[in-house]
Amino acid sequence: MSKLLTISPSPHVHTSDSVNKIMYRVILALVPALAWSVFMFGFEAIRVTLLAVAACVAFEYLIQKYIMKSEPQITDGSAALTGILLAFNVPASLPTWMILVGALVAIGVGKLSFGGLGNNPFNPALVGRVFLLISFPVQMTSWPVTQHATVDALTTATPLALLKEGVKAGQPVSEVMQGLPANLDLLYGNMPGSLGEISALFLLLGFAYMLWKKVITWHIPVFILGTIFAFQGILWMFNPENFIEPVFHLLTGGAMLGAIYMATDMVTSPMTVKGQLIYGIGIGVITVLIRNFGAYPEGISFAILIMNGFTPLLNVYIKPKRFGGTK
């Protein structure tokens, strides 16, 4: 026989699933929320997003090629995704140079310093975001008014920040709430905030798409949002004058963005459902604690980073249910 046959061990077939497909599907899932941001913040949203994506991809390419001296892996889509998520987590008015710094920290420190995709313990976009928040607190918390707002100002405060200030000043929650948008507005995203966090509705739409395409499973987002709802609900039931009702917390401060798109980052979340349950509860509890008792009005970024840190431990100590294992 003249033909050269391939000899390799089984299995001989493979799914059509690939790392690239996963990344591009997550990006696709974020498009509706991005479109909403463009509608709300105009050209600024496009500027920030394009810059963040271009910077992340460029830094990944340059660092891999010239510092790590390895084959650049930018086509896997993970750097572009980090760029979008970074953009989604900053105000649409963030100066260009800060975006570049954020991208450099996200890719260089958050991802490549650990060896690249798959080896980073913390979500790179969040590393970038938290670095920016700590270094440039003013710019990172000045929220541009949306194009459709009726107020005559350049910047404004997010609902969560308003709530925090009100409660700090000793106002009862019922009074503070007068000045907050209604839950329906929060749901579709008629509020100031980070570029991509504002529309819960469109973020949920992307979630549905990812579930349909089996990119991620429902577990982590449901565990996180369920915990926030339950924990905040308990606080609210005991003291409605000091704590706001829980749905408000689900719809604000990037809870959806964090739970659906950031905490589900595969590399940095646990491998078993049981591990994911602990991880999700952890993120939910820490988020509620920071938001109600901490210095920052929103807390899901910190919560995710903290639980990212526990992920390796959860993977070592929580094993999947074995077939034929003794209970």
Add this chain to the structure above:
Amino acid sequence: MLKTFKLGGVHPAENKLSADKAIEKLALPKSVFIPVAQHIGAPAQALVKKGDQVKVGQLVAKSGGFVSANIHSSVSGTVKKVDLAMDSSGYPKQGILIDVEGDEWETGIDTSSTLVKNFETDPKKIIDRINEAGVVGLGGATFPTHVKLVPPQGMKAEVLLINGVECEPYLTSDHRVMLEKADELLVGVRLLMCALEVDKAYIGIENNKPDAIKHLKELAAKESGIEIVPLKVKYPQGGEKQLIKAVTGREVPSGALPIAVGAVVSNVGTALAVYEAVQKNKPLVERVVTITGKSVKNPANFLVRVGTPIQYLIDAAGGLPEDTGKIISGGPMMGKAVASTDIPVTKGTSGILLMQDAEAKRQPMKNCIRCTRCVTVCPMGLEPYFLMTVSDKQIWEKAEASKIMDCIECGSCSYTCPADRPLLDYIRLGKGKVGNIIRSRKK
């Protein structure tokens, strides 16, 4: 809700191209090569030498121990030599090369197609007959059937499971047997029940074979104690432990055999071979083999004599397609890639799959992105990504503690990994090492 096993599983494209092709008798080849080791266990001992005349069904190699099986000539003719030649393992193996002359069967073998229903009910006699006829598991595992029928000391079979799942993509030989040889199959099931002294048998069939389910249900309705169980399509449902779980809900403990939960599993092809051995006095000298592939002109199911070079099947199916990149003995999930078309069909050959070049190539592996997919699909509840890492780093204690020996090598993990990581390659390596360590500890 259809029954299925709980943990893990995947659903590769079914590609049952030859499902509606009736079984055809393949013409006799010019010569056959019959390996003496076609089963798990000790090789058989050759009884013939160069120049001997043999008939079809004549014993040519004697079982080499308790876990071993007799081998019979599948053709009549002259023994050309007893020597080494390549089989599907890729290594030269001892076997008997016979030049075919005519088709003369041993006396006493009933080659007619008349159904013989009345049977011997003495378990010992049935098992002896199965042993003599060299029957082994035809699903691919080729474990000698008579050994399975004698449970170890202190254990008792309670239920017989017949595997008609055929969960491997492409393969259709069991499907055709269930459609065309259903009466014989059911007598075979009865014989197995009798041998095991159980009064309950289940035939598990995946729901992508509704015609087989319907046909067997009608026939089984007339029998007592045989139940057809339609199953949801999910790979690897044909794995013994998965099938037992799917049908009976019982879970074979880690490291134990199915008999630990009172179950014995046999394949439909095996049940047919049992029928022929006991009722027709016919040793296992031929079997149904699927020849298939996306570029194959006429995918088919052939009744093939053991020892026939697979080239004969390929020719009969329209020749080797131009774009063939890989030839697989068995299915695409667990089958073996072979190096040439000269290798013989053996008792365990369920199919020959000709894969296209493009499909045959593996993609380069990327970093693990911890997507959890391999963990989710593992039917044994293992962590393939972790087992690969510890096998690669040779941390054998951790591999053992993480149950590497439970791996059934189903390939679901490698199939699923979006980063194209060859998980099972590494796990196999690790299993080999850990197995050796465990054995040396017992000594």
